[in-house]
Amino acid sequence: MAGSTDLIDMSRPLRELSLEGHEILGKGRSATVYRLDHDRIVKCYVPNVPLKKIQQEMDLAAKAYAAGIPTAQVFELVRVGSQYGVIFELIADAQTVGHVITAHPERMEELTDKFASLWREIHHTVVESADIFPSVKQTWTGWADGMAPHYSESENAFIREMIEAVGDRPTMDHCDYHENNVMVDGERLVLIDMVDIGYGHPIFDLAGLAFRVHCDTIAGRNANRGLSPDNLRRFWDLVLRSYFKTSDTAEIDDIKELCNAYGFLRSALFPMKHVQISEQLRDLHIADARAYLFDRQDWVRSQLPKLNRYFS
DSSP, X not given: OOSOGGGSOTTSOOEEOOOTTOOEEEEOSSEEEEEEETTEEEEEEOTTSOHHHHHHHHHHHHHHHHTTOOBOOEEEEEEETTEEEXXXXXXXXXXXHHHHHHHOGGGHHHHHHHHXXXXXXXXXXXXXXXXXXXXXXXXXXXHHHHHGGGSOHHHHHHHHHHHHTSOOOOBEEOSSOSTTSEEEETTEEEEOOOTTOEESOTHHHHHHHHHHHHXXXXXXXXXXXXXXXXXXXXXXXXXXXXXXXXXXXXXXXXXXXXXXXXXXXXHHHHHHHSTTSOHHHHHHHHHHHHHHTXXXXXXXXXXXTHHHHHOO
């Protein structure tokens, strides 16, 4: 199925699968991935991931595939005991960018160039109709609505000010683009985890990787990475140099500040992106937002004009 989950009869009883004895290929915050056979995998979601979100990932993955984005085909929604699973195409012998760089550090620059090139390609892929993919700006606004009870009136106003400062663009964002969600398949890169893909300004995407780097500073926060902290920081620096096609260190530092500002905003909204996280982790992110975002509003506002400086 390379089109849309509109082709699936969701009223039909779901096929039951047992994954006992099947190889685990990877495990994340929301799901565990099992090898089903030689050309398919099953992404098995933790019980508290809403069915609506799983169906959304299926739909968006199918639409992205149809739009020409290099990603795995999606086939079927199934039941695995008390959990839901989705069957995807297995990208044979592929490994994550993070895994390959860790095993072969000499490939760091080669893979960061490919990683940045694919990212630019995504950010220049025009969405022909707003009905095909969701607006990332609206998604972040929805996250802000969900987090509103946890922040003060002035903090909520500042969150909305930052979101509204971002211009509208009809181009694609992956919204979770990092070294664990991009696979190395021979000479090409392939995207996975399409649950948040949409259209909008590239800063929403870049903020995600800036936030990933920032997670090291959140005491008590266990990050789920494919690279060591030192390698992740070097990776981020090389990706920005390749993405923005500059070797000017001062310019890269200037761009990083802008990405960091929106990375801190991503941290503030993170508990709504992953609604199944614990209250303790949610509170870590709220405290982080107050330390890095709300207590530095003048600095954050000084970054907003860069949205027009670095993105045409």
